[in-house]
Amino acid sequence: MLKYALLGFLNYRSLNGYELKQIMESSTKNFWHADLSQIYKALKSLEAEGCVVSSLEHQSERPDRRNYEITEVGQQALHNWLASPLTTTSRMKEELLLKVFFSGQLNPETILTQLRLQRDLHQQQLAHYSGQTVEDVEQNASSLEAPALDKILWESTRRAGILYEKMYITWLEETIASIESHGAGES
Amino acid sequence: MLKYALLGFLNYRSLNGYELKQIMESSTKNFWHADLSQIYKALKSLEAEGCVVSSLEHQSERPDRRNYEITEVGQQALHNWLASPLTTTSRMKEELLLKVFFSGQLNPETILTQLRLQRDLHQQQLAHYSGQTVEDVEQNASSLEAPALDKILWESTRRAGILYEKMYITWLEETIASIESHGAGES
DNA sequence: TTTGCATATATGCATTTGCCTATATAATAT
């Protein structure tokens, strides 16, 4: 999947691994992330498959960098992926929910502390997303030349992050309240 | 992480791999899932670590089965995990959002079709979760003996699934509408 | 002055994951 993300960005313009990491950090971070080393590996693998071509660019003041360009094979692969519909919903893995599920045997305060911490973290994240605009994404994405529809879609993914955080906070507050009232009933 | 899920269930009572899979399907499926083969591997690994002990039970009419029991070491590991707070929020991977992000270069109908399909799938899932009660979870979880707090927490994880599906559907409908109105403006 | 940070790429390794296949038996459905 990471490969398609990389092809997606390279389809706008040529980029190196380091830039790709930075762009992902500022745009797809909320729904897709990757380690730098993972990106380099994926780029190598993409080149072996003929989806991209690279050229080493010598820099006098900075380390050499390898520029990646998408090929027709790569564009075809990208389009095939984009066009093939997902026939199932994605299955998530949420460690917090797993812990909540098994926290009944512990002191309620143990899980309450953790839920409150998560609530604070998610509130920070919400504040961060809310303060971000499409222009920011665009700028951080190194001014990828994007038509009008792209901007609508980018804004939509940003909106997904906001809705997700709001929902998460709602759930955390509900859960905290229900555990607290249970504890109150016990004492 | 899967290991802790298994320990969490085994802390209620002894179970075999097949049962663990079934229980997870009916309880933690929405936020944690695992392949059967993954479960067997994890159980072996847990036994090697001394977290569980197994005993082969011969059955005349069915294949032999290996019963797993949690040890004190395992209980300690479980408690340590439950007690150690998550200091970051979980990072998700959502293929659909990735596709949406890069779908600007395609015909809008291509992504619209996919979004509508996902909306239908999520609506089905919501209907499924909504029709489920804690009693169902409990029953499917092979009547794990659970104190009052456990039930509150289980209900809370079920509620998380419902909120998530509702949010997802809201986002899908918003996104579909915004792409449609963009297309209308174009023509 | 030295520490750390930003730029830039790469390797190594252990673990996790997903998916497929094999084996065995009994009951059920077509």
Add this chain to the structure above:
DNA sequence: ATATTATATAGGCAAATGCATATATGCAAA
């Protein structure tokens, strides 16, 4: 009669993932 499903365990393998480490340079901060 035959095929599928449910019960039950397990091995194999490729890919993805995460994390640490190595290397190299210039610049800014402490």
